[in-house]
Amino acid sequence: MSDRTRASDQEEQRLEHQTDEGAQALARRSEVVSGGPWPENDETMIINMGPQHPSTHGVLRVMLELDGETILRSKPVIGYLHTGMEKTGEELTYVQGATNVTRMDYLAPLSNELVFSMAVERLLDLEIPPRAVWIRMMLVELQRMASHLLFQATNGMDVGAVSMMVYGWRERELTLRFLETITGLRMNHNFIRPGGVAADLPDGWRADLDELCTLVERGVRDYSALLSENPIFLERLVGIGTITTEEAIARGITGPILRATGFPWDLRKAQPYLAYDDVDFDVVYGSHGDCYDRFNIRLNEILQSVNIVRQCADGLPAGDYRVQDRKVTPPPRARIDESMEALIHHFKLFTEGFRVPAGETYVAIESPRGEIGCYLVADGTGKPVRLHIRGPSFYNLQGIEPMTSGALISDAVATISSIDPIMGEADR
Amino acid sequence: MTRLANPFPGGDPLFNHGLDLTVIGFVIVKTLIVFGLLLVSVLLYIWFMRKVIADMQNRIGPDQAGPFGILQTLADGIKLFFKEHSTPARADRPVYLLAPFVSALAAFLAFAIVPFGGIARLGTHTTFLQLADPPVGVLWLLAMSGIGVYGVMLAGWSSGSKYPLLGSVRASAQVLSYEAAMGLSIVGVLVHTGTLSTRGIVLQQTWQNWHSFVSQWLWLPAIGAFVIFLIAATAETNHPPFDFSEAEEELAGGYHIEYGGIRFAIFYLAEFMNMITMSAIAVTLFLGGPSGPKLGFLNQGGWVNVWIVPVFWFLLKLWVVLYATVWLRASLPRLRYDLLMDLGWKVLIEAAFLWAMVTGVIVVGQDQHWNLWIVTPAAAVAALLVYGFLMMCVPGKRELEDIR
Numbered sequence: 001m002s003d004r005t006r007a008s009d010q011e012e013q014r015l016e017h018q019t020d021e022g023a024q025a026l027a028r029r030s031e032v033v034s035g036g037p038w039p040e041n042d043e044t045m046i047i048n049m050g051p052q053h054p055s056t057h058g059v060l061r062v063m064l065e066l067d068g069e070t071i072l073r074s075k076p077v078i079g080y081l082h083t084g085m086e087k088t089g090e091e092l093t094y095v096q097g098a099t100n101v102t103r104m105d106y107l108a109p110l111s112n113e114l115v116f117s118m119a120v121e122r123l124l125d126l127e128i129p130p131r132a133v134w135i136r137m138m139l140v141e142l143q144r145m146a147s148h149l150l151f152q153a154t155n156g157m158d159v160g161a162v163s164m165m166v167y168g169w170r171e172r173e174l175t176l177r178f179l180e181t182i183t184g185l186r187m188n189h190n191f192i193r194p195g196g197v198a199a200d201l202p203d204g205w206r207a208d209l210d211e212l213c214t215l216v217e218r219g220v221r222d223y224s225a226l227l228s229e230n231p232i233f234l235e236r237l238v239g240i241g242t243i244t245t246e247e248a249i250a251r252g253i254t255g256p257i258l259r260a261t262g263f264p265w266d267l268r269k270a271q272p273y274l275a276y277d278d279v280d281f282d283v284v285y286g287s288h289g290d291c292y293d294r295f296n297i298r299l300n301e302i303l304q305s306v307n308i309v310r311q312c313a314d315g316l317p318a319g320d321y322r323v324q325d326r327k328v329t330p331p332p333r334a335r336i337d338e339s340m341e342a343l344i345h346h347f348k349l350f351t352e353g354f355r356v357p358a359g360e361t362y363v364a365i366e367s368p369r370g371e372i373g374c375y376l377v378a379d380g381t382g383k384p385v386r387l388h389i390r391g392p393s394f395y396n397l398q399g400i401e402p403m404t405s406g407a408l409i410s411d412a413v414a415t416i417s418s419i420d421p422i423m424g425e426a427d428r
Numbered sequence: 429m430t431r432l433a434n435p436f437p438g439g440d441p442l443f444n445h446g447l448d449l450t451v452i453g454f455v456i457v458k459t460l461i462v463f464g465l466l467l468v469s470v471l472l473y474i475w476f477m478r479k480v481i482a483d484m485q486n487r488i489g490p491d492q493a494g495p496f497g498i499l500q501t502l503a504d505g506i507k508l509f510f511k512e513h514s515t516p517a518r519a520d521r522p523v524y525l526l527a528p529f530v531s532a533l534a535a536f537l538a539f540a541i542v543p544f545g546g547i548a549r550l551g552t553h554t555t556f557l558q559l560a561d562p563p564v565g566v567l568w569l570l571a572m573s574g575i576g577v578y579g580v581m582l583a584g585w586s587s588g589s590k591y592p593l594l595g596s597v598r599a600s601a602q603v604l605s606y607e608a609a610m611g612l613s614i615v616g617v618l619v620h621t622g623t624l625s626t627r628g629i630v631l632q633q634t635w636q637n638w639h640s641f642v643s644q645w646l647w648l649p650a651i652g653a654f655v656i657f658l659i660a661a662t663a664e665t666n667h668p669p670f671d672f673s674e675a676e677e678e679l680a681g682g683y684h685i686e687y688g689g690i691r692f693a694i695f696y697l698a699e700f701m702n703m704i705t706m707s708a709i710a711v712t713l714f715l716g717g718p719s720g721p722k723l724g725f726l727n728q729g730g731w732v733n734v735w736i737v738p739v740f741w742f743l744l745k746l747w748v749v750l751y752a753t754v755w756l757r758a759s760l761p762r763l764r765y766d767l768l769m770d771l772g773w774k775v776l777i778e779a780a781f782l783w784a785m786v787t788g789v790i791v792v793g794q795d796q797h798w799n800l801w802i803v804t805p806a807a808a809v810a811a812l813l814v815y816g817f818l819m820m821c822v823p824g825k826r827e828l829e830d831i832r
Contacts, residue, residue, distance in 0.1 A: 047590045055677040069594065069765065158677050160669065160762025166485035232669055232761045409594070410764045413678050 044072060051080045055158045055413045058423040062400060064412065071412055074404045076397050081427040089387035093353025094120050097384070099190045101374075104389060105425035106187060107150055110143040110179075111367035112389070112425075113192040118273065119363040119374040120194040123356045126328065129320040130275070132196035137274045138312035139182070139192065140365075141305040145216060146175040147368035148298040148305070151420045152223050155295055158417035159236045164227060171219035178212045181205065195329040196322025209313055213306050220302050228296070237292035241403040241415030244289060251402075252395035255370025256297045257419060261289035267366040279311045291418040298420075301368075327354050353382040360386075369393055369420060391425035440627075441547075442555035454555060462559045466539055470700045474501040476747075477754045484758045504693075511689035518588030519686065527586060528691045531579025531698035535705060538572035541565050541626045542708040545718050546738040556627055557718075557739065565626040566618065569709055570611055573664055576702060577603040580666070580673055583695070584683035595682025598765055599673035602663060605772035610660035612780035616653030617646055617713045619787045630717035640716075647714040652783040654714045656776055661706040663768065666699065667753055669760040670768055677762075707749040711742065715749075718742040778818055782811035 045066045050056035059080035065073040089100050101116045102109040114136055121128060128136075153168020176186045181202055183191035191198045227233045243253070245261040258265055264285040268276040284300040286293030322329045330349050331342035356378040364373040370392030377386040396419050403419075404412045442451060475490065475498050482489025490497030515521055545557030562568055577599055584596020618624060621632040633645050642648045663670040674682040684695045711717055720741030722733045763771075789807040793800050 045590060047594075054680055069598075156761070160671075160675075160677060161760065163481070163485050163758050164761075166487065170486060226759070227761070230761065232763050235767055236761060236764055408764065408766060410675075410678050410762075 043067065049409075049412065056416060057154065057421055060397070060416065060421060060423055060426075062412065062416065064404075064409070066409070069408045071404050071407050071409070074401055074412065076400045078394070078397065078423065078426050081423040083424075083428065085428045086387050086389065090384055093382045094194055094356055094384070095349060095353045097387070098193050099188075101387075101389060102188045102190055103424065104391065104428050105367060105369065105372070105393070105422050107147045107422055108140075108143050108368045109188050110139050110192055111365065111372055113190065114140055115363055115365050115367075115372050115374040115389070116376075116387075117192050117194045118365070119361055119376040120356060122361045122363060123359050123376060123378050124194070124328065124354075126195065126323060126325070128196055129323060130317040131319040132321050132323075133275050134312050134316045135197050135201065135321060136192055137276065137279070138309055138316070139179070139197075140274075141308045141312065142175055142179060144368045145302050145305045145309070146172050146179070148302045149175065149216070149219070151298050151368075152295075152302075154420075155414075155417045156223075156227060158413050159233065161227065161230075161233070164223065167219065167222060167226070171216050174212055174215055178208055181208060193322075193329075195325065196320070198322075200321045206313060209309065213310060216302065216306055220299060223299060228299075234292065236410070236414055237295060237418070238290060239288070240291045240407065240411045241418060242288065242290045243399050243403050247402055248289070248399065251398040253370070253399050254392050254395065255366070255368070256294050256301070257289075257396055257399060258370070259283070259285040259297055260293035262287045267364060267371055271364070273363075273365055278315065279308050281308050281311075291414050294418040294420075355380060355382055356384075364390070367392060369422065369425070370396060372425075389425075389428060391422075391428060393419075393421040393423070393426040394428075397421050397426055440556050440558075440561050442553060450553065454550075454553060458555070458559055462539065462544075463536065465544075466536060466701055466704065467697075469704050470697055471501045471505075472498075473700055473704060473750060476750070477757065480751065480754045481758045508693040509690050513689040513691060516588050516686050520586040520588065523582050523586035524588075524686075525691070527579050527583035528687065528694035528698070529579075530582065531576055532694050532701065534572045534576035534579065535698040535701035538569055538576070539701065539705045539708065541568050542705065542712055543627050543630050543717050544708070544739060544742045546734055548735060557735075558627060561625055561627045563625055565629075566614055566624050566713075570607065570614075573610075573702070573706075574603070574607055576698070579695075579698065580683050583687065584673070587683070587686040589686055591679045591681070592683050592685050595673040595675070595679050595685075598675075598679075599666065599683060602666070602670070602672060602765075602768065602772075605769055606660045606663040606776075609656060609772055609776035609780050610664055612777060612784055613653040613656035613660060614713065615784040616650045616656075616780065616787050619784060619791050620646055620649060626712050626717075630712055630719065633716035633719055635716065635719040635721055638721075640719075645714065645716040645719075650714065650783075650787065652779065653787070654710075656780045656783070657710060657713065660772075660776060660780075661710060662753070662756065663772070665702045665706050667703055668757045669763050671762065672765045672768065675762065703753060704746070704750065707753065708742075708746055710749055711745045715745050716741075717745075720744075774819070774822055778815050782815055785814075786811050 047064050047066060048061055049064055050061035051059040056062065061077040061080065063075045063077060064071050083103075085100055085104055089097055092100055097120070098113045098116055101112040104112050149168050149172040151168075153165045153172065156162075156164025156168060179189065180186050182205065183189035183198070185191075243257070243261060245258070245263045247253075248258045248261050248263070254265065262285060264283045266283040267273070268281075269283050281304045284297045284304060286297055326342070326345040327349075330346050331339070335342040336346055358378055358380040360375070360377040362373055362375045364371050366372075371390065372392055373390030375386070375388040375390070376384055379385045399419060400412075400416065403415045407415070442454060445451075478500070479489045479496070490500035493499040493503040515524060540559040541562065543556060543558040543561070548555050548557055580599040581596045584592040584594075584599065587593070617629065621629045623629060623632070634640070636644065647654045666673050672682075673679075674684070679685075684692055687695060718738035718741050720737070722728060722737050786804070786807045790800065790804055792798075793803045
């Protein structure tokens with residue numbers, strides 16, 4: 001065998017190994033340009049759902065191999081929203097870090113901030129004042145409400161109930177408006193920071209909160225009346241996109257999807273953080289692991305969150321809203337004009353941040369989508385060596401393949417919707 | 429109901445005295461008026477739909493173009509007219525360019541048989557307020573709505589792309605299964621009226637007194653057929669919750685993905701023309717068309733009572749039905765494609781068939797003076813037995829899996 005043949009053999013083998021299952025070869029240039037005939041004798045058709053498709057929630061791309069309308073194989077392709085936030089995190093100080101991670105899961109930014117701040121605080125071995133803990137708990141529960149309300153909207157729209165979309169957005173908008181009065185921003189708040197929260201609650205927040213809770217509860221009742229027993233809605237969701245507990249755990253799926261399979265796993269109960277020990281709430285779980293259970297779990301979790309938010313508001317302790325350690329949190333604005341020391345602290349904090357002792361840690365909390373984790377490695381300088389976020393959407397998306405095989409295109413849409421993926425978090 | 433005598437057994441009296449230039453002129457003017465009426469209705473309907481849905485969804489809806497945004501559709505149409513048109517490289521060009529016009533033409537032609545008023549007298553000529561009254565009236569409707577789907581099917585097939593292809597396959601399968609149910613539900617009406625002509629059907633439902641609403645209008649005597657017709661017509665016009673061939677969230681627009689500019693606008697127009705036509709047919713077949721109480725204080729034969737009042741009643745009923753379609757669009761999720769096929773083949777066709785049989789027995793029984801208290805239950809039981817037998821022939825889910 002000549003060298004040349006061997007080389008081309010190797011080349012061929014290499015190509016064979018690179019072409020993985022479900023991949024699709026490009027059509028020949030001549031065919032594309034001339035608009036040549038479709039390949040004949042093809043029993044199946046491969047279509048790309050996304051990255052530009054109305055119901056793939058941003059830029060998810062799912063390759064579907066179809067026989068008629070029945071899905072034989074499906075394969076999620078991600079990476080269209082990759083922004084390198086984890087790498088960026090290594091270049092930012094711990095003070096700036098919360099600003100960075102808040103953009104990952106853009107529907108639950110406060111959860112991202114919380115998990116990052118808790119990781120930093122654990123490395124610093126910092127005790128947070130109780131008022132800050134309770135404010136944080138209230139905020140992430142409001143965030144869970146907002147995220148699940150948006151899920152109600154998009155889920156309704158994806159099965160064709162367009163009015164549901166507007167109703168869901170309406171209540172979510174109220175929630176965001178309330179968050180805006182507290183944090184100053186609707187999204188990407190950068191409000192939960194290492195050492196506490198950025199500011200105390202504003203005047204009159206309690207009345208606004210009570211009104212919001214009433215309106216959201218009324219909204220949830222409306223959704224339930226509109227959809228929960230609608231026969232068409234049931235036909236579209238019951239028994240669709242099922243997954244078993246074993247499969248879900250094997251794939252690292254968490255959150256409402258895991259709970260829908262009948263496994264009541266919620267980090268708020270399983271590994272209580274913040275002050276979840278001190279509030280009274282139920283973990284909602286299903287039994288069928290289908291789209292309808294996921295819909296129903298999220299609907300009920302909104303009510304549980306409203307419940308927790310009320311308890312937070314009632315039990316909110318007095319005191320500081322952040323640690324009074326000037327190495328970690330900035331001094332009050334007024335002190336800067338009077339105190340040289342305060343000015344120096346302020347300057348140092350916002351130029352080079354604070355130093356975190358060397359070590360590594362992993363902190364996990366329950367975000368609206370499941371277990372969001374922050375793995376942080378520090379080397380004693382002002383910037384992390386490695387920042388990794390375990391985005392639940394990334395793991396949950398792996399459920400697409402078992403959930404959709406043998407289903408129809410319409411079911412795939414309902415399933416993707418019920419996974420509720422946020423591509424910003426899956427790709428990071 | 430009692431069968432009434434037809435005062436116009438020979439069809440449209442316009443043609444009674446032969447064909448001359450005046451008559452042809454009349455026909456041309458009538459065509460233009462009907463076409464204009466339909467176009468204006470579409471403009472108004474789209475505006476109405478957007479406003480009503482906006483109201484149901486706590487929004488304002490279009491409010492910029494004209495008073496209350498009433499010219500919004502016109503503005504959209506003008507914008508689309510001036511947009512660039514492109515043809516995909518893989519498209520089958522002639523078919524691709526022709527498809528929207530097939531849709532629109534069929535939608536318009538189907539409207540031709542709708543009687544939207546009573547009788548008009550101009551000089552020595554008398555004519556129906558209706559473009560055409562062929563003796564095969566209702567069959568014309570079925571033919572045209574069958575042709576209409578060719579536009580959708582050809583558009584999807586000729587676009588040379590995958591999503592439109594799926595949309596067009598869905599559309600053709602859907603129409604195939606609903607044409608039959610719709611035809612059979614219309615039989616339930618024809619048994620009562622004894623004529624295929626739409627004018628004849630409307631004349632059978634003439635308003636005599638308040639009792640006519642339930643005894644003479646066919647929606648109650650043919651209630652089963654009415655329900656089946658409404659479902660089948662909704663499916664036939666690709667209206668939500670049965671809009672599978674477009675299915676924004678699944679096929680991202682379906683058959684018209686590759687279309688832009690004026691051709692897209694024509695598809696849009698055809699879709700809404702179909703909806704108006706089907707609503708008008710529902711009014712004609714089941715709700716008495718233009719019949720309704722006349723203004724008692726005016727001369728019964730005066731122009732207001734002969735010209736205006738019937739047209740008013742027709743439009744009122746039409747917009748009530750159209751409002752119902754908007755309501756469906758705003759409130760219901762989309763059904764799944766295979767469930768719709770199940771509904772069509774396993775339920776609606778059988779139900780329409782059996783309804784026609786039972787109605788036939790009742791009508792014959794009335795003619796022959798049989799005892800209806802015995803005949804009607806007997807016919808109903810027989811129909812249910814037939815239905816049960818048919819259902820036994822349909823393989824269940826488990827059997828289907830065994831076959832596979």
